[in-house]
Amino acid sequence: MTITRRQWMQGLALAPALTLADARAGAEQGKASFVPEDLAGDFEVVRREICLDNARWHPMSRGARAQVDAYMTYKQRGVWQPPDLIDRLQTGVKRNFATLINADVREIAYVTSTTAGETMLAASLELPGEGVNVVTDGLHFEGSLYLYGAMRKQGMDVRCVRPTPDWRIDLEDMQRAIDRKTRLVAISLVSFVNGFRHDVKALCDLAHAHGAVVYVDAVQAVGAMPVDVRALGVDAMGSASYKWLMGDFGLGFLYVNQGLIPRLRRRVYGYRQLDRFDYHAFPGDAPGTWPASWSQHEDAAGYFEIGTYANATLAALSSSLPQILNLGPDKIQAHAQTLIALLQRELPRLGYVAMTPADAGSPIATFIVRNAEDTRARLRRAGVDVSVQGSRMRVSPSIYNTRRDVEKLLEALA
Template sequence: MNEAPLAAPSLGDRSLFPSLTARAYLAHAAISPPSLLVERAVTQAFGAYAARGALAFGATVEQRGRLRASLAALLGADVAGVGLVPNTSAGVTDVALCLPWREGDRVLLFEGEFPANVTAWQRAAELFALELLWLPADLFRTDPTRAFEALAHTLSKGVRLVALSQVQFQTGFRMPLREIAARAHAQGAEVFVDAIQGLGAVPLDVALDGVDYLTSGSHKWLMGTEGCGVLYVRPELAPALRPHVAGWLSHEDAFRFLVEGPGHLRYDRPVRKRADLVEGGTPNTLGCYALEASVGVLLSLGVDRIYAHANGYLDALEAGLVARGFESLRAKRPEGRSCILGVRPPAGGRHSAPTLQRALGERGVVTSVPDGVLRFAPHWPNDPREVPDVLSVVDAVLAT
């Protein structure tokens, strides 16, 4: 089928999202709508299975190779460090189960984090007799001097791993990852990052930022679909992982017995000593096609430019909301910012964050409201010229 060529993606241009009904879609920190490029990639992959069944599978193996390479480019990583996972939780669990723990190892977690970056460490603590230590994530936003003092004190106890989010999901605060990683490494700790609230729209480079392990689902800032994500493991660290999550596809030459005749069915092939050891069974092929298409767009636009674009939008929106009595949780210093603006409703007003979110949504301004914070999250297709319209909808809602 010949399809009409699509317009090239361009910052502030929503034409690749013709089905989107919202007048302003500001919930990319929850779930991103797919662009026509993503829709087409998925439809074509589905069509190939419809037409050719098992014969379509070979192309998907190559596609996953291309996808890992694009994700590596996005992360500033070596492709050997990239594996594919179903979601963020799976990526955290993979590392939590496979790290070569010793009894009594300490893991530093942050209060206020999204639970995906806590639950798996709690399970690992039970299984491997680890000790969990905690620091308040928000202290890095409100009082960085005290936060770094507390970090130094905790690291001095001897910590095996620090597990943090690149961006806090409710305040949108971008954690001082590079500084935390440098201090962690200086004390012999490794660094694990849940990057789902930044990757794709907030600059990150695993080498420069000192990231040892990272994971992210793709339905938020990566603008893919649910059920597909990325795991990064620094290649030098992968050989030490214990392959507790390995499946039949985690072995070297795992496919051989299916294509090369008799005599190749064996159970002793080595498990890959790379991040993709976690790819143990049949993958989410359609999600992989979606993610390849969306990451292609992000790389072509450039994450630095997307970040600057979204922050231009948020500068105007934040000023308008603060003028209306909202409390902004956005960092004062640019290095603490992401593409999320979290606000609390005007003090003493009649509206809670959830009621505001619902009322805004009914009027076509789509936001989200995690942990009681009203969250505005624009991405590359949002046009800053939407902001006056968003503010007029806010006025209409406040007046009700």
């Protein structure tokens, strides 16, 4: 297949950056309502098996795949000519993500992963440090617990709140852990373990009263449910794109509230942070005491963007983010909850004890399994894909999943 520059401009590069007004207008016209059966044809996985493991990594839609293919054709050509279409693509995707979480685009930085964003943010807060502490919890991401556990081994005061017997993180337990020496409170908005969702607004109010910064890992939330950083009051938030944003590996987002920027130290450096760069070493250059001079962006990108990122994933996101905005995160959440309600009602009758609070409202439902090998075998024979790790089974339906998909899982385990 060949593609002309005009076709490229009409396809990949013209996947628009939607504004909040665009998304609201679409909802008013009924575009945010959807029928899962109508969307199923856009996902190749539906033809082969029942995928109820979208919290691991989300299948890529045909539309996103088409944008990736168009990018690969562009890259195969190799000849670079301005205006650079990749720059346009990066700008549009970042604006769409900012719209999705109700942020200003200057508050968004591209990062390689959620973990990379959290690690860099902690470093910019000069952690690990003496005389301060970090508060996290046992339902936070395992990579994050490793990060703060490593700080603890270096002698830093790290406080990790354990889950309650009903698999929640109690706000009063967090309150007892946070004090005037707390520099960072780091949590997952939705736990990857069991879908528990923090009362983030209440936690932010509590942390801010003590002068602490709140970081939220939203990789299991953004794209699957409404997330409004202004309403929540979070200082920083990270997400990857290969889960509910329906992109791929190698690209994520870090939101940093502009008001937090003056409190940060630059700990990583790269050309994408630069607002201006001038040489003073070559013929025709202005004289200078150093071979080069520069100024940096004073925003999220200016502190956390480093080098090149995954352009093919950007291409996928140029399709998937507009789709999410048009469908509406509230509608996506409501659809998943109808399927999770069925699981929460029926699986305990089959002996699978729920680990997910009934009011979580997240796209994840986790259950305790008595015999993991038997559960895996039953689901494998039925062609149903979920996550079974240790004594836990995690089910995570998405926009293309139907009630029949859940019924097949129940039939397999009955």
